[in-house]
């Protein structure tokens with residue numbers, strides 16, 4: 119995930135009918151530069167979570183190079199008047215051989231950098247992580263104790279003490295029945311927020327499971343005040359949980375996606391994409407100015423399509439970035 123807190127804030131600000139009407143009236147044109155540029159350093163990962171929904175091209179392309187990062191940085195500087203947040207993403211970005219060098223390079227050029235990580239190398243690479251605006255650590259639900267221990271070690275280090283960490287907990291068969299228990303368990307962890315991420319693959323979860331119990335678990339967490347704030351992404355109302363997981367017509371085709379109005383994505387081969395889940399490239403960050411791509415015909419067409427993304431069609435159907443309300 120991109121910086122969860124800020125994406126959620128943007129969603130809250132942009133969701134709703136008025137924002138969609140405004141975006142529709144612009145016919146795909148975006149007057150402001152991207153708020154985030156999400157940079158996929160590698161598609162490789164050192165874990166194989168069963169709930170993983172990250173796309174993995176086959177064959178895997180080579181990782182982005184440090185040289186490409188330098189080209190990208192120049193392109194951003196020449197394209198946009200303000201520096202967007204750069205979010206390092208994967209696969210698992212920290213296994214990129216130049217992860218520390220890339221984070222340091224971008225920091226040195228004045229960018230706010232953040233990253234999503236499974237946390238396996240959080241302590242080992244604490245120096246690189248410590249310079250980041252925000253770190254999203256995904257909870258490994260198969261090893262809660264391991265994540266707890268890693269976070270504690272990181273938090274005790276001098277680098278970890280100044281880091282802002284969001285613990286991102288995927289809603290899986292395992293975590294679904296234990297939402298409150300997981301929150302309680304991490305109340306002493308060095309994290310600023312806990313975010314439960316509803317699955318983007320609700321089909322298998324929904325089959326034959328008791329949605330009423332799950333709905334009550336979500337409602338209970340939402341109404342409890344924990345020391346560490348807890349939220350859900352997307353923020354589905356407790357009463358709509360059954361529909362989200364079992365009824366593919368929810369929320370109705372008029373609820374599209376405003377994500378491509380504030381995020382631009384760069385893949386390891388320097389192709390630009392509108393979002394992580396749609397494969398067709400919208401430009402090439404080695405060859406074209408990003409500002410040209412951002413409001414070029416392909417990007418504008420993509421925004422138009424995303425705005426009216428249909429409820430039933432993959433991959434938008436249960437994407438956390440679409441506007442459900």
Ligand code: SF4
Nearest residue numbers: 163165166167170236
């Ligand atoms: S850590 Fe993330 S990218 Fe890696 S397998 Fe798990 S969910 Fe997928």
Ligand code: SF4
Nearest residue numbers: 375393424434437439
């Ligand atoms: S809703 Fe669709 S267009 Fe928007 S980010 Fe998700 S997959 Fe991409």
